[in-house]
Amino acid sequence: xxxxxxxxxxxxxxxxxxxxxxxxxxxxxxxxxxxxxxxxxxxxxxxxxxxxxxxxxxxxxxxxxxxxxxxxxxxxxxxxxxxxxxxxxxxxxxxxxxxxxxxxxxxxxxxxxxxxxxxxxxxxxxxxxxxxxxxxxxxxxxxxxxxxxxxxxxxxxxxxxxxxxxxxxxxx
Ligand code: IMP
Numbered sequence: 001x002x003x004x005x006x007x008x009x010x011x012x013x014x015x016x017x018x019x020x021x022x023x024x025x026x027x028x029x030x031x032x033x034x035x036x037x038x039x040x041x042x043x044x045x046x047x048x049x050x051x052x053x054x055x056x057x058x059x060x061x062x063x064x065x066x067x068x069x070x071x072x073x074x075x076x077x078x079x080x081x082x083x084x085x086x087x088x089x090x091x092x093x094x095x096x097x098x099x100x101x102x103x104x105x106x107x108x109x110x111x112x113x114x115x116x117x118x119x120x121x122x123x124x125x126x127x128x129x130x131x132x133x134x135x136x137x138x139x140x141x142x143x144x145x146x147x148x149x150x151x152x153x154x155x156x157x158x159x160x161x162x163x164x165x166x167x168x169x170x171x172x
Pocket of ligand 1: 042097098099100101102103104105148149150151155156157
């Protein structure tokens with residue numbers, strides 16, 4: 001296992017992209033109050049930055065999903081945390097760290113949609129479209145990347161590397 005010494009995406013690049021996304025999202029939700037649903041644990045850092053860059057009133061909640069297969073998604077998802085706030089009639093934006101096979105995000109959107117939000121959209125920091133196993137596209141994407149494993153900025157490998165301020169490539 002080898003962690004790249006240089007950033008794959010630097011702190012500065014992340015900050016600039018988060019600011020861009022926040023501007024687009026703010027415009028799209030100009031007339032609507034947002035409820036951000038952050039997917040734990042990987043999206044915590046991204047959501048914290050995005051929420052402050054949005055610079056508008058919003059509500060924050062969390063969801064946590066476990067997929068049973070120590071890494072790769074299997075399609076069997078168990079929710080260990082669901083939003084406390086009632087989602088009915090709310091404008092919900094799900095904040096994800098990375099869209100890989102797409103199975104996790106699909107399960108989350110399905111589950112939240114059942115709670116009857118007025119609108120439901122997905123924002124992901126990273127997107128690996130070449131790995132997709134189900135048809136899902138995010139409404140907002142930070143960076144589209146190839147089939148590489150990245151850590152840092154909240155993303156982990158076996159609970160390690162979340163604290164890195166930038167995104168690095170981990171060669172497994
Ligand atoms: P999916 O269901 O395959 O889309 O899984 C998405 C989840 O897999 C993410 O929320 C991450 O927890 C994890 N994951 C996928 N690719 C990476 C990566 O490159 N680095 C860290 N975690 C990843």
